[in-house]
Amino acid sequence: MSVLSPEVEAIVESGEFAVLDLIRFDLPGKTVGYHRGGRPFTYNGLTYLPNRFLEAGDMNSSVGVAVTTRTIVFSNIPVADPDDAVAQIEQYDYPNSPVIITHLAGVPNTNEVVGILVSNIYEIDRVSFNDDALGAKGAGLLTLTIELQPPGRSARGSTLVKRSKAEQQFDNDATDTGFEYVATVGTIPEEWGQVSR
Numbered sequence: 001m002s003v004l005s006p007e008v009e010a011i012v013e014s015g016e017f018a019v020l021d022l023i024r025f026d027l028p029g030k031t032v033g034y035h036r037g038g039r040p041f042t043y044n045g046l047t048y049l050p051n052r053f054l055e056a057g058d059m060n061s062s063v064g065v066a067v068t069t070r071t072i073v074f075s076n077i078p079v080a081d082p083d084d085a086v087a088q089i090e091q092y093d094y095p096n097s098p099v100i101i102t103h104l105a106g107v108p109n110t111n112e113v114v115g116i117l118v119s120n121i122y123e124i125d126r127v128s129f130n131d132d133a134l135g136a137k138g139a140g141l142l143t144l145t146i147e148l149q150p151p152g153r154s155a156r157g158s159t160l161v162k163r164s165k166a167e168q169q170f171d172n173d174a175t176d177t178g179f180e181y182v183a184t185v186g187t188i189p190e191e192w193g194q195v196s197r
Helices: 005-012 167-170
Strands: 018-027 030-035 041-043 046-049 053-057 070-078 098-106 113-134 140-149
Touching: 005 098, 005 113, 018 041, 018 046, 018 113, 070 098, 070 113
Parallel strands: 030 046
Antiparallel strands: 018 030, 018 098, 041 046, 053 070, 070 140, 098 113, 113 140
């Protein structure tokens, strides 16, 4: 059974379709989107800015308790556009902000979007700035790398911080009431070397 809409499934089966990669950041107080096209593109009421989103990045995962991570790369940081939130990301409280990466299917050589191929939700884990090449006027450019992890418990690991009941229910079961009776995360002291008792 396919989870694609019938329209998307039909265009995929035809073998002739275009893929548009979109990335949306829901930063506190600001929502901004990017794509790899040459001009602004509006989808679901949000205008996605062009060309700065270089790579959808690597995905790393493994069997077991390790989480799937993703790295995305942006170029030409900073820029003068005041609406460009990624260029000013340090001004926002960005850790754990939602990021949605969506791949749309469309009709080739048109602006017609048929539907969503796949969409993934992540949270921002870490942001780093790397030196890049020089611009046309000799000014140094920066490349911005954003590391993403899936939302929820698996991304944060054991933080030894009490989770909220809502967070517990989001990660596990909507009817879970276990955290009403839990106060702290248990710790076990480890003693190293010789211990005199």
